[in-house]
Amino acid sequence: MYTIALDAMGGDNAPQAVVEGAKLAVAEFDDITVRLYGPEEVLRPLVDGCERVEIVHAPDVIGMHDSPMLAVRQKTESSMVKAVMAVREGEADAVVSAGSTGALLAGGMLRIGRIRGVERPALAPVIPGRKKPFLLIDCGANVDCQARYLQQFGLMGSVYMQSVLGVERPEVGLANIGAEAEKGDRLAREAYELMSRQTAYVFKGNAEVRDVPSGDFDVVVADGFVGNVILKTIEGVTGLIMSMLKDGMRSSRRAKMGALMLRTPLREMKNRMDYKSHGGAPLLGVNGAVVKAHGSSDARAIKNAVRQARSMLEGCVVEKIRDGLEGLSMEK
C-alpha cells in the first residue's frame, strides 16, 4: 500500500478538482491511500467520507506570488510544505502538488533532499512527440548548469523512462543546435563529451532542436534555462497555431461546415498535444517521488499525476537513480 500526499490547495482549480482527482485515483488503484493536505473545514465536506482519502489539517496556503524559498522556510503550516514534510518524515511515500513550481522545487530540494550523489535535481515533463513521447530534462529547476549535471540528467531521465514508461533501452539525446559533436555553446560541447564517455545509459548524441518534436529520442537533456525555453516555445507555438486554426474555421460559412466535419480528428489532435492533462512533471533526483501537476489541472489531470507518483514508487525510481549514479561515477 502506497501513501501519496496531495497538496489540496495547489493549482487553479483547488481544492475541488484536487479532491475529485484524489477520489478518482483511489477508485482506479486499490493499493493507494491519498492524504490530502489543506484546511480541514474546507476539505471535510468535499471528501465526504470517501475511503482511502484522508485529510491532514494545514491551515495555510502558498500563493503563486510568494517567494518560493521564503515560503518553504516560513509557511510551515501550508498545505504544500506539510505534504512535502510528510515524505521527509516517512508518513507518505510520494507528494503531488499543482501549486507553485518554484515552491515545490524548493520544498523538494530543501526538505526532502537530494539522493546521495545527485548534483542537482531536475524537473522533467513527458511531452508528446510525433513518433513517441519524450522526457525533457531539465525544464527549469536549474539555470546555469554545469556539464556534469547534464550527464546526470541523462541517467535520471533514462531511469524514469525505463521504470515508469516501460521503455526498454531509452535513447538519450542532448538538446543542441546541430547534430555534430562540436556544435553548440561551451556547456553543450562539454556535456556531449561527458555523456559520450559514460556507459550507464544509451547516449545517442545531439538532439537537434528542430527534430525534438518528432520523438526520435526518449530523453532529451538540456540546461534548465534551455529546457524551459523549449517547453515554453512548444506551448506558445501550439497556442498560436490553435488560435489561428480557430480563426480560420470561423472565417466563412463554408469553413464552419468544414470544421464541423473535422471535429473528431481535431479533438484527437488537441488531446494528444495537451501534455498537461497526461500527468505532471516528476522532480527527479530528490529522495522521494515528487510530482508537479500543471497549475491548470482538472480532476483527471490530478488523478493522472497521482497515478504517475504511484508508478514512480512501483518502479523504484529513487533506488534505481541511486544505483545508476554509482555506475556513472565509476566510469568518470
Next chain:
Amino acid sequence: MYTIALDAMGGDNAPQAVVEGAKLAVAEFDDITVRLYGPEEVLRPLVDGCERVEIVHAPDVIGMHDSPMLAVRQKTESSMVKAVMAVREGEADAVVSAGSTGALLAGGMLRIGRIRGVERPALAPVIPGRKKPFLLIDCGANVDCQARYLQQFGLMGSVYMQSVLGVERPEVGLANIGAEAEKGDRLAREAYELMSRQTAYVFKGNAEVRDVPSGDFDVVVADGFVGNVILKTIEGVTGLIMSMLKDGMRSSRRAKMGALMLRTPLREMKNRMDYKSHGGAPLLGVNGAVVKAHGSSDARAIKNAVRQARSMLEGCVVEKIRDGLEGLSMEK
C-alpha cells in the same frame, strides 16, 4: 541605383530559382541591378540577356558540408566568397545568398567586417507572430554571448525594425523564462540590467518565451544558442502540428470533405506561418547589407530577399547602427 550581389549557386534550388528570383526582383524595382555570381557557362543561358541582371564568373561553389571558415579562406573563386568580396570592394552595395549559413556568417564577419563598435554581428530573421511579426536576434551567429553583446543586439534589431519595417518605436524584449527582472540564467540577468540602463532604444523587459509567438514585442533579444533553440523549436512544432493536421484530414471520408471546405483558410494560415518565403535573415552588425535567404528558397523567396537587401540600403541600416552604437556606449 543599388547593386545587389547575388550568390547564384547557393540554396537547394540554385541556380534556376536564384536566377528567376533575380529577374523578378529587377522587374519589381527599377532602381536595382542584380549581379549574379556563378559559373558563366551555367548562368548565361538562364539569364538570357535580361536587363539589369549581370553575371560575374565564379567557377567554384561552397557546399553545405564545407567547413565555413576554411571555405571562406580557401574557396576564393566560389560564388559566395566572390559575392561577399564585391561588397567589401565597393562593387556591390549588398549581398544575398541562400547557401551555407555558416559560410555566409564567416564571410560577412571576416571579409566585410564589423561596423565600428559592434562586438558581434548577429543573425536576425523576422518571424510571424499573432499580432505582428517580430525580429529574433541572435539566431545562431554567436553562442556563448556576453551581456553587452545582447545589449547591442537590442539596438541593431530596433534599427532594423524601424528602418526596414517602418515600426516607429520598436519595443525590445529579452527572451527569458519569466517576466521578473531577476529571472533567468546569469547571462539573462546581466543583460536585463544593461538593457534597462540604456536609452538608445525602448527596452520593455523580459519577453517570456511562451508569449513570444503572440507578437507583443517587435524585437526579441537572445543569446545565439537560445535564439536558435527558439527558432528551431518553432519550426519543429509547426511541422509536427501541420503533419498531425494532415493525418487528421485524411482519417475519414468525412474529414477529407471537411478539409476541402477549409482549404482557403488553411492555405492562408500556412502562408502566414511560412516565414522562410517572406525573405531572408539579415546579418546585422557587419559593414554592409548581408541577407541570408533560406536554403529552400524558391524564386519568390529570392526576390523577397533581394527586396529586403534593397530596403536595408534604402533605410541606411548600417549607418544608423553605427550612430546608435555611439549613443549606446555614451550611456554606459
